[in-house]
Amino acid sequence: MIKKIVRWALSLFFASTILAVVAYRFIPVYVTPLMLIRCVQTGSLTIHHHWVPLEQMSRHMPVAVMASEDSHFLLHHGFDFNAIGSAAKRNMANGKGGKRFGASTISQQTAKNVFLWPGRSWVRKGFEVYFTALIEVFWSKQRIMEVYLNSIEMGDRIYGVDACAEYNFGKTADALTRADCALIAATLPNPRRFSSKEPSAYMRKRQRQIMNNMRYIPSFPKEGEDYDPKTAVGSTYK
Numbered sequence: 001m002i003k004k005i006v007r008w009a010l011s012l013f014f015a016s017t018i019l020a021v022v023a024y025r026f027i028p029v030y031v032t033p034l035m036l037i038r039c040v041q042t043g044s045l046t047i048h049h050h051w052v053p054l055e056q057m058s059r060h061m062p063v064a065v066m067a068s069e070d071s072h073f074l075l076h077h078g079f080d081f082n083a084i085g086s087a088a089k090r091n092m093a094n095g096k097g098g099k100r101f102g103a104s105t106i107s108q109q110t111a112k113n114v115f116l117w118p119g120r121s122w123v124r125k126g127f128e129v130y131f132t133a134l135i136e137v138f139w140s141k142q143r144i145m146e147v148y149l150n151s152i153e154m155g156d157r158i159y160g161v162d163a164c165a166e167y168n169f170g171k172t173a174d175a176l177t178r179a180d181c182a183l184i185a186a187t188l189p190n191p192r193r194f195s196s197k198e199p200s201a202y203m204r205k206r207q208r209q210i211m212n213n214m215r216y217i218p219s220f221p222k223e224g225e226d227y228d229p230k231t232a233v234g235s236t237y238k
Contacts (some may be wrong), residue, residue: 006100017115021134024114025143032151033117042157050162054146055222057161058176061184062145062220067213068206069184070106073145074218078107078136081130095136108132142223154184154191169196182210 018114028051035047066073072080072164102110111131116124154164161184162173169180176184178194186206187194194203 017131018138020021020115021131021138024147025139029147029151031115032159033115034153036119038153038157044157047157047159048163048167049150049159050166051150051160052162052173054142054149057149057173058178058181059219060181060214061149061153061161061173063214063217064178064185064210065106065145065149065188066179066220067161067182067187067217068210069109071213071217073106074141074221076105076107078105078132080105105132106148107136107144109152110144111135113151113153114147131193140223141176142221144219145208152188152191154187155197156192164196170193178214178224179207179211183207183213185210 020121029051035049035232037198039045039047072081088221108128111134112118112124112128115131116127124176139147150160150205153159154161156167158164161176164173164184165176167175171180173183183199183203185197186199186203186209187196194200196203199207
């Protein structure tokens with residue numbers, strides 16, 4: 001009886017999660033678990049979030065987040081094992097009380113933002129690996145980037161590029177400049193601490209670093225476009 005219940009529960013879990021991933025391949029993600037958690041934490045139901053297609057965002061935005069967060073996004077299948085190894089070595093060298101370095105890809109961050117809760121437990125990390133694998137199978141890289149740029153936290157109760165463009169720059173997402181996009185990307189390690197509206201000297205420094213890195217990231221391909229990593233990676237960004 002117990003084995004039957006476990007099999008039924010596992011079947012339901014896999015069926016429902018796969019169905020959710022397939023559905024979000026086509027349906028805009030208007031609410032995420034993090035948005036709801038922040039509402040509880042702040043005691044306010046106010047969130048700033050506008051879903052916009054990738055085509056209605058500045059062409060510099062995907063390049064900026066790749067330059068800042070995941071330069072091999074177009075090459076890996078959800079996990080950057082070289083970055084993971086490098087982060088592990090740095091964390092070991094720093095010891096238990098030292099600064100911790102992560103190696104989450106844009107795909108992993110998207111899986112976490114859309115399907116999971118924030119945290120560092122092994123259970124949550126296991127679910128993150130599972131959902132990352134699913135979206136890499138069922139979504140295109142363009143869809144992953146589109147959901148990422150629409151769902152990621154970019155300030156106090158601000159989620160997604162279009163809301164960030166409006167409240168921090170007084171623009172729409174498609175009007176953001178290359179410098180604006182680099183500044184937004186500079187805040188992403190901790191958008192509640194670092195502001196793209198009132199950037200500190202450290203944020204300006206990070207912005208310049210990201211703009212320099214953007215020169216070596218290929219322009220982001222459109223849905224259905226062929227992508228040749230041999231010619232794209234390392235090419236100068238125009």
